[in-house]
Amino acid sequence: MAVIKGGEGAGFRLKRGDSVAIVNTHGSQVVDLFAHNAADVGETLSIQHSRNVWYRMQPRAGDQLWTQLRRPILTLTGDTSPGVHDTIFPCCDATRYVQLGVKGYHRNCADNWREAMAQLGIDPAKLTVPTALNLFMNVPVAPDGTFKILPPVSRPGDTVIFKAEMDCLIALSACPVDMLPLNGPDCKPQDVEYRVMAA
Amino acid sequence: MAVIKGGEGAGFRLKRGDSVAIVNTHGSQVVDLFAHNAADVGETLSIQHSRNVWYRMQPRAGDQLWTQLRRPILTLTGDTSPGVHDTIFPCCDATRYVQLGVKGYHRNCADNWREAMAQLGIDPAKLTVPTALNLFMNVPVAPDGTFKILPPVSRPGDTVIFKAEMDCLIALSACPVDMLPLNGPDCKPQDVEYRVMAA
Numbered sequence: 001m002a003v004i005k006g007g008e009g010a011g012f013r014l015k016r017g018d019s020v021a022i023v024n025t026h027g028s029q030v031v032d033l034f035a036h037n038a039a040d041v042g043e044t045l046s047i048q049h050s051r052n053v054w055y056r057m058q059p060r061a062g063d064q065l066w067t068q069l070r071r072p073i074l075t076l077t078g079d080t081s082p083g084v085h086d087t088i089f090p091c092c093d094a095t096r097y098v099q100l101g102v103k104g105y106h107r108n109c110a111d112n113w114r115e116a117m118a119q120l121g122i123d124p125a126k127l128t129v130p131t132a133l134n135l136f137m138n139v140p141v142a143p144d145g146t147f148k149i150l151p152p153v154s155r156p157g158d159t160v161i162f163k164a165e166m167d168c169l170i171a172l173s174a175c176p177v178d179m180l181p182l183n184g185p186d187c188k189p190q191d192v193e194y195r196v197m198a199a
Numbered sequence: 200m201a202v203i204k205g206g207e208g209a210g211f212r213l214k215r216g217d218s219v220a221i222v223n224t225h226g227s228q229v230v231d232l233f234a235h236n237a238a239d240v241g242e243t244l245s246i247q248h249s250r251n252v253w254y255r256m257q258p259r260a261g262d263q264l265w266t267q268l269r270r271p272i273l274t275l276t277g278d279t280s281p282g283v284h285d286t287i288f289p290c291c292d293a294t295r296y297v298q299l300g301v302k303g304y305h306r307n308c309a310d311n312w313r314e315a316m317a318q319l320g321i322d323p324a325k326l327t328v329p330t331a332l333n334l335f336m337n338v339p340v341a342p343d344g345t346f347k348i349l350p351p352v353s354r355p356g357d358t359v360i361f362k363a364e365m366d367c368l369i370a371l372s373a374c375p376v377d378m379l380p381l382n383g384p385d386c387k388p389q390d391v392e393y394r395v396m397a398a
Contacts, residue, residue, distance in 0.1 A: 048289035057344040070294045090247035095269045128327060145256040
């Protein structure tokens, strides 16, 4: 198992058929998942196009995640959590923290994605930040369409598994939010783990 | 009033402070709205970032629409419709119609956006298709997170008005879907109208 420190990120490659298990070690850490086609990094996981496949706000085990070119990039093959993941919010970025009143630099999921891309030899400045699947993030929607961010309902050790449907680049970000209970009531990002399993 | 034929699109520029009124002439036509910063066309209306402002699935009069750089690009200043608009689906594209079983070319919102950009002197091949606000599209979400596409609940003459918060390029697409009741029970795209009002 590789460890991602709370608030930090990681990037790695999956060959078609490989899988990655992402473990919510302490139970309440949100993990943003980004995915790119390795052969054309401008083709990325698109939450909007994936919802057009699911006809549901959240994916369940067996569901494919699609790119903006309407092709499968990942399949969610397993999920031991209650299945509460967010597809409503964009990933956090430096501007968001400024707007929340933070002074100075604050780590953020967009920069974690940039660092992961750079580690994989991709210049992130040439790409738009893609939409992420916000694993374990709990954003219940009320009947009137309003929503709020609550602490995750996942539990220590809860694990999601994705299988690659094409050769792809993956970025994970253990979300750095620490002024809202997004990552648990103590507002403290925690480490998570992942393991790549070859086909 | 300028007319957009059912299934076709239009592109125009707004100066900061200008407004555009979009009229659902026959009541049941979905209109995809795209917006770009005129000074940097890679900065676009982002539905995910706009939801982060609204904390609601749909905008109401008074709400700002934001770009992926977390800046306001438009404000919804008026809406005589019941306020049912979609932010869940991506715009339709040529691939979507192939996947729905259509033989040959079918008009689509992505190509209408491309035509609008080209008319405005922008090469769409250099851009990713942005997220659109799907005006009047009726996609009720059930308590279990599933959703379906129903005919619009808007009425003939219903009008939305947007004010430009920066100089911007707008593309509108009278959605060409004709195999689902997305544009009304008769599955027939209808013309809509728009009028630009200078500040």
